[in-house]
Amino acid sequence: MSETASRLRGKDLLGIADLDVSEINLILDTAEAMKEVASRSIKKVPTLRGKTVINLFFEPSTRTRTSFEIAEKRLSADTLNIAIAMSSVVKGETLIDTALNLEAIAPAIMVVRHASSGACHLLARTCRAGIVNAGDGTHEHPTQGLLDAFTIRERKGRIAGLKIAIVGDLLHSRVFRSNILLLTKLGADVWACGPPTLMPPGLDRLGVHATTRVDEAVDGADAIMMLRIQLERMQGGFFPSLREYFTVFGMTPERVRLAKPDAIIMHPGPMNRGVEIASEVADGPASVILDQVTNGVAVRMAVLYLLAGGGENEAAA
């Protein structure tokens, strides 16, 4: 039987790197209970009633922000969305000053997305409120990693021993970083695949198999996780053309057939159809892409409950 903690050690969720296996299991087990709440006709529990959660997004986001907001509302928290383009940041206020001003409202949790890696760590050291990293630069996106692991565990019953291929723009992906940390901690056999120009150095030190051959990565895989080509983060030419990228690295039905017959196809979204994934694969029977979205709410409810639901943040709340 796998080890499960009784609580999270810190007030923040900054990255998978800070979690041990028992804490990861606690979040995943709690998310199972939270998923049951989402199946009810009244999808709301009073758990975080009277607590304020601020969604502080310095980068555009639709699905992550919406997912957090639904999770907060289902737990009865009071939510506040700060659209940074409309805030004092555009007048020159620093990140720390913004956060300290918001903290004067006494939130229990601040959910933060920022273009700079490490921004959440800076806020966590400064603020009494719990900080949940909703994506910081190319560093980590821990709740995405957790929802991916939850989806794999839900479909496969386990994670240890599974072959999981992660294919795409590894260099710019915070999802990739969170996932390799999480899946290797849970004992998966992780294969990372992408163009040489989009592979971060030192992958072998992270305990994953690195390859530039998609067929090798997906051969016998239990799960194939596709990553988006992040054109907005690319300063130079990392590959000749989108068409060529799809030909060499795109997930096609032919490539999926190399994986196990019951393999699942994952994508954190938003998808570039016809670039990293063919529509027949994205919409096919093996796709769990929409399950990932559903599970994201349950996982975020679990994280918010575990960070704000136990009274430890009383001073801030």
Added chain:
Amino acid sequence: MPIVMDADRVSRSLMRIAHEIVERNRGVDQLALVGVRTRGVPIARRLASLLLTITGREVPNGALDITLYRDDLMRHAVGPQPIVRPTEIPFSIDDRHIILVDDVLFTGRTIRAALDALIDFGRPRTIQLVVLVDRGHRELPIKADYVGKNLPTALAETIRVRLSEVDEVDEVSIERAEGDQA
């Protein structure tokens, strides 16, 4: 650590309660059992089995986790944070007579949370409460309809219910808090 109910006494109490449920509800039509996690769940299952024996009719039963409805979560850190487990009520509770089942009735706050949780699932016709032990010290106006044993206790005492499904033995004991000489 005096044993106040042994396996035989637990078994006889549940049989009596099952008969009382049948008598009070004039059968088991539109009845359903919902056990409060953790030990209310096996008690509800045992009652369902006894009701089947007595009436020949299956009574649906489910499991309710009340952690997300607790009113003490926000107040102070009291030991380990409760681990949330799934609620499993695989039937509609609308217009049913729900028999809510728990092991010990103490302050009434668990049952208040359970009532809140149940009502989020629908609108039962009635909710009746079964407890194996009523130890008193109510903080809310809640009273059980069926009681295995009334057990007046001191606040410093703890009632420990062990059931074979969870603890490998059926017994109810009273434990005194360490260092308490009263």
